[in-house]
Amino acid sequence: MFDHFAKEKSDFLRKKDKSRKGRIDKGIIKIISTLNSKNDYYTTSSCAGRIVLLEIKSRKKDECRWIFIKHDEVTFNEINNSLKKYNNNIKNNKTNKKIENQIWLKQQPVILHVACRNLDAARKLLDASRKIFKHSGMIGVTDKKATIEIIGNERIETVIADNNFAADEKYFKNLIKYANKNFVENKSKIGKFFSLIKGL
Amino acid sequence: MFDHFAKEKSDFLRKKDKSRKGRIDKGIIKIISTLNSKNDYYTTSSCAGRIVLLEIKSRKKDECRWIFIKHDEVTFNEINNSLKKYNNNIKNNKTNKKIENQIWLKQQPVILHVACRNLDAARKLLDASRKIFKHSGMIGVTDKKATIEIIGNERIETVIADNNFAADEKYFKNLIKYANKNFVENKSKIGKFFSLIKGL
Numbered sequence: 001m002f003d004h005f006a007k008e009k010s011d012f013l014r015k016k017d018k019s020r021k022g023r024i025d026k027g028i029i030k031i032i033s034t035l036n037s038k039n040d041y042y043t044t045s046s047c048a049g050r051i052v053l054l055e056i057k058s059r060k061k062d063e064c065r066w067i068f069i070k071h072d073e074v075t076f077n078e079i080n081n082s083l084k085k086y087n088n089n090i091k092n093n094k095t096n097k098k099i100e101n102q103i104w105l106k107q108q109p110v111i112l113h114v115a116c117r118n119l120d121a122a123r124k125l126l127d128a129s130r131k132i133f134k135h136s137g138m139i140g141v142t143d144k145k146a147t148i149e150i151i152g153n154e155r156i157e158t159v160i161a162d163n164n165f166a167a168d169e170k171y172f173k174n175l176i177k178y179a180n181k182n183f184v185e186n187k188s189k190i191g192k193f194f195s196l197i198k199g200l
Numbered sequence: 201m202f203d204h205f206a207k208e209k210s211d212f213l214r215k216k217d218k219s220r221k222g223r224i225d226k227g228i229i230k231i232i233s234t235l236n237s238k239n240d241y242y243t244t245s246s247c248a249g250r251i252v253l254l255e256i257k258s259r260k261k262d263e264c265r266w267i268f269i270k271h272d273e274v275t276f277n278e279i280n281n282s283l284k285k286y287n288n289n290i291k292n293n294k295t296n297k298k299i300e301n302q303i304w305l306k307q308q309p310v311i312l313h314v315a316c317r318n319l320d321a322a323r324k325l326l327d328a329s330r331k332i333f334k335h336s337g338m339i340g341v342t343d344k345k346a347t348i349e350i351i352g353n354e355r356i357e358t359v360i361a362d363n364n365f366a367a368d369e370k371y372f373k374n375l376i377k378y379a380n381k382n383f384v385e386n387k388s389k390i391g392k393f394f395s396l397i398k399g400l
Contacts, residue, residue, distance in 0.1 A: 137337015141323055158358035165374045174365045
């Protein structure tokens, strides 16, 4: 019998990685390869978690500019240097004068999209995921496959400056400390999740 | 034929509301009653969105203390008064001396759990939900029903103080301004979602 899911899987996994980073985060390589080694699953996108600074011009995703991205813990200096460089660019660019200049810090948890052969396979993965990542869910079901979104819990998402205010250095340093703390907790949950899916 | 789903629905809707608030948020009453008027759906829990201050002793949910909760926009004064009262209690209570005193502000979006008669009904609701709330997903599927979690996008989640630091008043005021802005955006999406589900 023609195995439609296996064909789609092999086609998908042969394609070039189209993510901004162009490769899989090292923190979740083991999870990705374990899932992809099983007949019933393949991963379609993934991020192990990241700490970012971005300028939001509008809440629509296509109207923001990345100031800093790292898929790992960060130091105050590296994040602050990006911010300084960004501020200098703004000053030198007269066309940007009217920008609201709203800057957000986000520490985002792991996110994984997994295609599953059928509803039973999806349910098994979903039950395992929700033991650790309680906001995971099935985001699509067709006759051909079901897709699970696995998403972590620990996050920070806050505005740190606009044209009228800015967080002071002490606050910013502490915020980064907590972002790193969350990042480590997120990593530890990824480890626990790996133990769970090995047996699927 | 015995309609198992209809029986479970009427049993569930007859039960007392066990939420902290004890009643449905006014911002989503129309959505709840529209869904519950349809044979294929009933809502099992809901929050229209809220702005909270909480003390986190550990990331486990049962080790936090609520300082302030409001299911609506907030003023700086009402949130700051709660904080002052909380700080006074801490000072007067010697047993609390060793508390890390980690205080977080969270502006959380709408969240709704909806039981669906079957996979087809769930899929219809999921597709509508994800047009507006992209992290919505099916969180459970059994032979008897499927459950959808609908969850909004706009959020702020950040630490504002611990024993070693605190956000200054200007920053805190601006943070509250953005929390209110997000709350309004969340409300407007609830309105759009209502238009979508009427036709389900």
